[in-house]
Amino acid sequence: MNPMLLAIDTALMWNVITAGIVIVFTVLLLLVGIFYLFGIVMRKTTGKERAPKAAKKQAAPKAAPRRTPAAPAPAAPAVSAGIPLEVVAAISAAVAEMQGGKPYAIRSIQQQPRSARPAWAMAGIMENTRPF
């Protein structure tokens, strides 16, 4: 092989190796730095959001006895006849999940007259047509 060509290939070879390793490590180290800082910012942000809520929760039991010695028991929701208790429990659980810990009260559960299209079919149509 031509020694000149060999020299060029060798130079290119070392260029590929050194540049490759340096660039790959630089890019990924840059990402380490960015997401490390990002994590710190996010923890601080979410920490600030949580702190006032936690403070409110801790303060609430102390303040409560001064105002009222005992909170009145919540009234049971008015439930239409014919709805089984299991369905009431399932609806209550679904509402609790959707509220995500926020205070809520279920005042009544009533059976609606059945529409021409079943609820699941309506949900399917909504899901498929919403983006358009």
Next chain:
Amino acid sequence: MFQSLLDTVVQILRESGYAAFFAEGGYKSLVMIGIAFFFLYLGIKKGFEPLLMVPIAFGMLLANLPGANMGVQYHDIPEFIELFKAGQAGLVDILYLGVKAGIYPPIIFMGIGAMTDFGPLIANPKSFILGAAAQLGIFFTYIGATLLGFLPNEAGSIAIIGGADGPTAIYVTSKLAPGLLGAIAVAAYSYMALVPVIQPPIMRALTTKKERSVVMSGLRNVSKTEKILFPIVVTVVVTLLLPSAGTLVGMLMFGNLLKESGCTERLSKTVQNEFMNIVTVLLGISVGATTTAASFLNLATLKIVGLGLVAFAIGTAGGVLFGKLMYIFTKGKVNPLIGSAGVSAVPMAARVSQKEGQRENPSNFLLMHAMGPNVSGVIGSAVAAGVLLTILK
């Protein structure tokens, strides 16, 4: 009348593929058909990356059936245009355009992005370092390929096998050395299937029992906002720094954004299922069809197979050794076994880390910790591909 019928039958037999086996060099097609059967066996019976191995092997079979003209007949777009003008471009030639124009691999990357949870990597960004370390196999194999006489562009294509990422290997090779595409794709997917065989001995050789037994502490929860911002930030940072990596990284991150945004669920499902499956079929069969006897049955293929193994081994060793460094710097909080997952091969390489960790300590669960380097390896191999394309194209 009988003589006429006999002449017609003889004529048909002479022009059939069977007769071509007895022509000069015809035995090579038979050998290639045997190899295609072997790869079909590996894919179907042994479960070697079947989703790609089966289409590739069947493409190989079609390409080597004499007379069917089902092999890819060109290496670059101008050649295809000539074929097309002459009316000689076949089905596979047209399908292969998606590989040659660099369309299929980025689409598959988009699907991978839509299936990948980058949460473990966001929770522990240090995992990026292990993903980078496991790319060392690519660059050290480049030396071996050059010393074995391959041209720089060919050496780069062979070296990328060390990234353990099929679409990346195909993308780089289609740009740098399309003549080697079949051999490199077959080697890359074969070794990816062999990750559970190749990696464990290297992992055990480079680590002590004490290191392998390290139980890592739980990862923090990652918020939805972080998961949404991750693909956007990575795309901007990487593409601005290395534009040639933008296609792969951009599509990977686009797929991930569809998954994480929460408002494009239907697109995400399409990208990670139907769309990706369609492209996988087209990619597999057209890559397989490049493995004609002339391009596959030569010494270069054997060298590629050998170098591919070296690339995988060095990549694994690089990841484990950097894992050991992290073990030292964190005073024993990082299990070095997760370093081997830095070669992409998602999620196989992470599963190997988990399995090896549990060999030493059955109550140790390294899987989520190993997923960090594993998905980082996908980004790392795309960046490495960008470097090779920038320098060698």
